[in-house]
Amino acid sequence: MLNNKNIILGVCGSIAAYKSAFLVRLLVKAGANVKVILTQDGANFITPLTLATLSKNPVYTQYFEEETGVWSNHVELGLWADLVIVAPISANTLAKLATGICDNLLTAVYLSAKCPVYVAPAMDLDMWKHEATQNNIQTITGFGNTVIEPGTGELASGLHGAGRMAEPEEIVAFLEHALKKSMPFFGKKVMVTAGPTYEAIDPVRFIGNHSSGKMGFALADELAKLGAEVTLIAGPTSEKSTEALTRIDVISAQDMFNACNANFEQSDVTIMCAAVADYRPKMIAEQKIKKQESDFNLALEKTVDILASMGKIKKPEQILVGFALETNDEENYAKGKLERKNLDLVVLNSLNDKGAGFKSDTNKITIFSRALERTVFDVKSKNEVAKDICNAILKLIK
Incomplete structure (x- = not known):
């Protein structure tokens, strides 16, 4: 949530x-x-050098440097920020924010900022409980600012009670949760499948396809950035996922079906991006099959149709998105899949389109809605394609 x-x-x-x-x-x-x-008072407790070293940026203390005349542009700083956090904020600075007193760089930046502002108070018990302080808290929250409540414990004065600044880990968790709440997919559980499946012939060989999983992983990452609680069910792939999601690794179509079946009921949105094998060997040899002089025949049977299975048990409030990878009569096949499998959206990839297909870092898609509305997109990176698909899903949610 805090990245970049x-x-x-x-x-x-x-x-x-x-x-x-x-x-x-x-x-x-x-x-x-x-x-x-x-x-200025903060510099009595911690040095600019410490904070500059850790932040990898110069620390601002004054409106301008006396020796050089270099000006710290408070308006520019306020507009640069995606969020402002004052931690610790003293009773003195809290009063300044409440009344609009602007006598230092921090208060000037605060008055210039257009972004969310968070404060983490730190003061002694009696100061925190004082009616003036509590009035100031109410005033700044009335302005739309957010207070990260202080904890209770031993204070610098030796008293025990409220007034301890929240721990750094608590502040970071608070900020991440607050940012996540503002995201469009917050509160939504999303299941994404990605990659190929491998159907074993013997302990060495398998039936598979060329899917890299890149499109599904891009979707899972984008959904996590947008605040969703993501479960990624991935076939065999070298792609790496972020820590912001739950990943379940599977191998075969049956493995993927079992994982999907276990997670589908709790999912608000399901995106079936994996390239699941349509057939598997009827019998799996226990030992490696030796090379034959004559032809070798392999009996196959159908795998479970995961997308159709999910479509049969889908509730009206759930959103189900499928993918169609075609080589001919693409649009008719995609529309047919949309209807047969009870989908809300189908994303069509055509191997006839340059820049689309397996292993590529780009893709070209056409999205069909349940009402057969058709939206065609240009060739884009798979990260950008993921954004287009997420936007299409958001329209259904809204």
């Missing part, structure tokens, strides 16, 4: 400022771009 996010971290005068070093480290580890604004 531009984050302004404000650090105020509090003993909890030492936690800001750990917070910067966690934000950077999560992939965020972090710029720190350190107040």
Whole structure:
């Protein structure tokens, strides 16, 4: 959720400022771009060098550098940020945000920011409980800002109670959850299948296809970025998945069916992108089959039709998306699959289109809706194609 996010971290005068070093480290580890604004009082508790080293960016402390005259453009910083987090925020700075006092760089950036603002208070028990502080909390939340509540424990004064700044891990988890809640697929459980299946002939050989799984993995990653709770069921592939999803590895069509059947009922959206084998050997040899002088015949039987099976048990509120990879009469076959298998959308790939097909980093698709509305897309990277498919699904959700 925080990957590539531009984050302004404000650090105020509090003993909890030492936690800001750990917070910067966690934000950077999560992939965020972090710029720190350190107040004059904050610099009494933690050095700019520490925060600059961890953030990999210069730390801002003043409107301008006295020696060089270089100006820290507060408007530019405010517009750069995807979110602002002040941690720790002192009672003093909290009062300034509530009243609009603008006497340092941090408060100027706050007034210029157009993004969500989060504050993590840190102060002594009596200061936190004081009516003035609680009024200021109500005022800034009324402005649309979010307070990350302080924890309870031993305080710097020796008292025990509320006022401890939330731990860095808690703050990062809070931010990720807040960002996820704003995502269009938040609260949706999505199942995606990807890759080929391998149907064993003997312990060495199998029947398979050229699917790399790239399209399915791109879809799973994009859905996770959009806030979905993703279960990825992957056939044999070298593709890597992100930690933001649940991955189930399978080999055969029967394995994939079993995994799909176990997860389908809980899924709000199911996208069947895998290239499942249509046939498998009737008998699997226990030992490697030796080369014969004459022809070798292999008896095959149909595998389970996973997509059709899901279509039969699909509830009205569930969305089921299938893929059709064709070499001739593509559109008619795709429309037929849409109707026969009770799909809400079918994504057509034609091997006659340049840039489409297995193993490629690009794809060219046509999407048909249940109403047979046809949307044709240009050749794009599979990551961009994934976005187009997700947008089509969002239209159904809305």
